[in-house]
Amino acid sequence: xxxxxxxxxxxxxxxxxxxxxxxxxxxxxxxxxxxxxxxxxxxxxxxxxxxxxxxxxxxxxxxxxxxxxxxxxxxxxxxxxxxxxxxxxxxxxxxxxxxxxxxxxxxxxxxxxxxxxxxxxxxxxxxxxxxxxxxxxxxxxxxxxxxxxxxxxxxxxxxx
Numbered sequence: 001x002x003x004x005x006x007x008x009x010x011x012x013x014x015x016x017x018x019x020x021x022x023x024x025x026x027x028x029x030x031x032x033x034x035x036x037x038x039x040x041x042x043x044x045x046x047x048x049x050x051x052x053x054x055x056x057x058x059x060x061x062x063x064x065x066x067x068x069x070x071x072x073x074x075x076x077x078x079x080x081x082x083x084x085x086x087x088x089x090x091x092x093x094x095x096x097x098x099x100x101x102x103x104x105x106x107x108x109x110x111x112x113x114x115x116x117x118x119x120x121x122x123x124x125x126x127x128x129x130x131x132x133x134x135x136x137x138x139x140x141x142x143x144x145x146x147x148x149x150x151x152x153x154x155x156x157x158x159x160x
Contacts, residue, residue, distance in 0.1 A: 035095060042094060059124070069122040072142065081153075
């Protein structure tokens with residue numbers, strides 16, 4: 001019985017890898033958003049690491065209940081993205097609320113970097129290594145991340 005379970009598990013791995021390389025609606029998913037209270041520490045840690053390594057920072061304001069936030073996180077977790085992101089960015093996952101539709105938590109962190117209220121999730125802000133925003137105008141446009149192809153998302157972050 002254990003052999004059958006192992007064989008079934010191993011056959012699922014190629015299907016997961018295939019889904020990670022396909023455009024939406026077949027996209028990978030992940031749930032990286034910790035507690036609402038951990039947002040400030042995540043940002044501060046990412047900024048300190050970025051300064052030390054001369055990298056940029058990606059602040060992802062989202063939630064585990066949001067399919068677009070999970071989709072973006074899923075792409076980021078794939079080996080292809082991990083390789084590119086590791087060399088260029090530090091990432092902070094900032095939980096904006098624990099209940100579906102809630103987007104008003106950690107608003108002080110959004111305002112700290114020049115964002116208004118979070119109106120859609122995810123909102124993705126890129127900072128330079130000194131903490132200065134570089135994409136304020138298009139940070140709120142990521143609320144459709146689940147509809148974007150992996151290649152389009154990859155190209156956006158690879159060019160920054």
